[in-house]
Amino acid sequence: xxxxxxxxxxxxxxxxxxxxxxxxxxxxxxxxxxxxxxxxxxxxxxxxxxxxxxxxxxxxxxxxxxxxxxxxxxxxxxxxxxxxxxxxxxxxxxxxxxxxxxxxxxxxxxxxxxxxxxxxxxxxxxxxxxxxxxxxxxxxxxxxxxxxxxxxxxxxxxxxxxxxxxxxxxxxxxxxxxxxxxxxxxxxxxxxxxxxxxxxxxxxxxxxxxxxxxxxxxxxxxxxxxxxxxxxxxxxxxxxxxxxxxxxxxxxxxxxxxxxxxxxxxxxxxxxxxxxxxxxxxxxxxxxxxxxxxxxxxxxxxxxxxxxxxxxxxxxxxxxxxxxxxxxxxxxxxxxxxxxxxxxxxxxxxxxxxxxxxxxxxxxxxxxxxxxxxxxxxxxxxxxxxxxxxxxxxxxxxxxxxxxxxxxxxxxxxxxxxxxxxxxxxxxxxxxxxxxxxxxxxxxxxxxxxxxxxxxxxxxxxxxxxxxxxxxxxxxxxxxxxxxxxxxxxxxxxxxxxxxxxxxxxxxxxxxxxxxx
Numbered sequence: 001x002x003x004x005x006x007x008x009x010x011x012x013x014x015x016x017x018x019x020x021x022x023x024x025x026x027x028x029x030x031x032x033x034x035x036x037x038x039x040x041x042x043x044x045x046x047x048x049x050x051x052x053x054x055x056x057x058x059x060x061x062x063x064x065x066x067x068x069x070x071x072x073x074x075x076x077x078x079x080x081x082x083x084x085x086x087x088x089x090x091x092x093x094x095x096x097x098x099x100x101x102x103x104x105x106x107x108x109x110x111x112x113x114x115x116x117x118x119x120x121x122x123x124x125x126x127x128x129x130x131x132x133x134x135x136x137x138x139x140x141x142x143x144x145x146x147x148x149x150x151x152x153x154x155x156x157x158x159x160x161x162x163x164x165x166x167x168x169x170x171x172x173x174x175x176x177x178x179x180x181x182x183x184x185x186x187x188x189x190x191x192x193x194x195x196x197x198x199x200x201x202x203x204x205x206x207x208x209x210x211x212x213x214x215x216x217x218x219x220x221x222x223x224x225x226x227x228x229x230x231x232x233x234x235x236x237x238x239x240x241x242x243x244x245x246x247x248x249x250x251x252x253x254x255x256x257x258x259x260x261x262x263x264x265x266x267x268x269x270x271x272x273x274x275x276x277x278x279x280x281x282x283x284x285x286x287x288x289x290x291x292x293x294x295x296x297x298x299x300x301x302x303x304x305x306x307x308x309x310x311x312x313x314x315x316x317x318x319x320x321x322x323x324x325x326x327x328x329x330x331x332x333x334x335x336x337x338x339x340x341x342x343x344x345x346x347x348x349x350x351x352x353x354x355x356x357x358x359x360x361x362x363x364x365x366x367x368x369x370x371x372x373x374x375x376x377x378x379x380x381x382x383x384x385x386x387x388x389x390x391x392x393x394x395x396x397x398x399x400x401x402x403x404x405x406x407x408x409x410x411x412x413x414x415x416x417x418x419x420x421x422x423x424x425x426x427x428x429x430x431x432x433x434x435x436x437x438x439x440x441x442x443x444x445x446x447x448x449x450x451x452x453x454x455x456x457x458x459x460x461x462x463x464x465x466x467x468x469x470x471x472x473x474x475x476x477x478x479x480x481x482x483x484x485x486x487x488x489x490x491x492x493x494x495x496x497x498x499x500x501x502x503x504x505x506x507x508x509x510x511x512x513x514x515x516x517x
Contacts, residue, residue: 028052031060035067044079045091054086076416076485083469092472099468100511103504104155106477110134110501111160122261124182127170128163134499135479139182140167143293144502146194147438151505153201154512161201165213168195172216177223180291185261189254189291193323195220196330207338214334221327224250234375241316241375247357249321252312254287263493273308288312292320293438296492297422297430299372299383304426315381316373318362322390325354358396368404370397384412385422386439392446402450409443410455417466417483419443419459429492435463435483437506444510460510461517467507477503 028051029036038044039051056063063085072078083092110132115125123139131152133144145164152160171178178195180186199213227238228248235242239253257280259267271282289295289312299317302309328351335343362370364380370388371380388405391397397405413420418435425432440463447456466486470478473487476498480489488496510517 028054032064035064038078039082042075042078044075044082045088050089050091051082051086054082054088057085057087080416090473092469099471100508102471103151103477103508106499106504107131107152107155107157107160110499110504122183122185124171124179124184124187126167126182128166129160130164130167131160131501132499133479133497133501135497136494137181137497137499137501140164141181142178142191143194143438146198147441147502147509148505149198149201150441151508153509155508158203162204165198165202168198169213169216172220177220183262188256189252189287190223191291191293192320193220193224193327196323196327199330199334210334211338214331214338217327217331217334221324221331224324224327227253236313236375243316243357243361243373244378245357245360247353247360249316249354249357249361250324251316252288252291252320254284254291256287257281257284258287259283260287260290266493270308270310273306282308282310285310285312292317294421294430296428297385298424298426298428299381299385299387299422299430301426301428304424304431307428311376314375316361316375317387318358318370318372319387319390321354321358321362322394322396325351325358325396326394328354355396358391358394362391363401365404367408369408370405383422384408386413386419386443389439389443389446392450392452393442394446395449397446397450399451402447402452406447406450406452406455409447414455414459414462415483416462417469417481417486418463420483427491429480429489431491433482433484434480434489434491435466436480437463437503441506441509444513457514457517460514464507464510464517467503474498477507479503 036051040048045051066085067081070081072081082088087093112130112132114127114129115123117125126140130140131145131148132138133141133148145168149161149164152158168178172195175187177190180189180191196217199217224239225248227236227240230237231240231242236251238255239250241249241251243249267283267286270286271279274282285300289300289310292300292312294300296307296310298304300310300312300315301307302311328347332344332347332351335347358370361373362380364371369384370391372383372387373379374381389409392402392405409419412423415433415435418440420432421434421436421439422431430436440459444456444460447453447459462483466481466483467477469486470476470481470488477500478488479497479500481487482489490496
């Protein structure tokens, strides 16, 4: 055979071989038919190549049989089906081990070293290393830090737990309270008081330090209660309110009736939207809402869709008074430890009064829930919120109350991706569909304490799936999440931040507490 004939023959053979695959190979469109078309035409993933590259977790025939049987008809149901049956690149291809490793790698990135005072700076300098939330939050924030410390404690970062506590102790000694955050413009207010619970995370047994911390805890308590000496005709002053039976309880407040420095323009605009009220009254309500940590929420609004209807200082909050109960009980316990029997007896009595008041003013038996109390109407508010879990967290609920709250929470607040903050959509970030790490932990710990472990575990599982799914898609840990669609949360006065201290802390704490989820 001549050379040119050999070349022609070889080309012909190659052509035949290439036109007939040695092994038949079906494409994803062939294998998954209707399912593939539903995913791609519904644009379940922005890039059409994403699902085309997905790897099945089991045989294609079994997946398709279940798809025809279940017939997921909504985007949410279809997405859940796909993620349960496929490993999708960039969506659910990172496991929990990766998530925990990611959090541990994040801690050093969020650590700040001791500060030096700078003339004219708003920063309140800290003498010890500390952890910030991340993003626009460049300084310590009060209640954030407790949930951050939960993660530090289980992630081998005990020295940071102790140095954070040292900073908070210093701060109370210096200012008489823990500010909202470590900036001069936050000094007029605090945040939900968690210092007492932070102390339980310490492993330092030094007796002199214990006495110093107890003194700081008592000083913080005095800060929250100092309004008792100036109650006006309405029965209120600063953070203290007198209830109808004479019991003294607490509310959120701010010492400065001015626009917030960090949200100055927004507050001025909001005040103009309600000319019937003085600007000073409006600013006080807005600042008190910031002290609550729930800035902002329908909990504080007459009209859930109008921020200008805010009246935070008229509300006696169930979460704050649950935390105050825990503070009183902590002071009593720590007083016993240092041999102060009179102090222990005093705070035991105060705690008993507050515990009774939680039942008297915040419990709604016919609705199976706790609620905030409205000073203007003299009764509980109509707002359902995750704050109902705080009495369980504080150990103030009976087994019967805990069961009722669990049922209400399951019906009103439980979403596919965790616990909603409230059941209504308002555009405010502390309302539906958002879920927040601290409220998940309070619910989980409170339900377990109240004997409702099944729901606690279910919330933990759903929340972890939300965090893990969003981490797989974005590579980030976020400040808040949409727990209905398992995606980044929205609303509020600023974009959703990543970092993120309390989400990292609560996620690590849940993974440590429920290793088999």
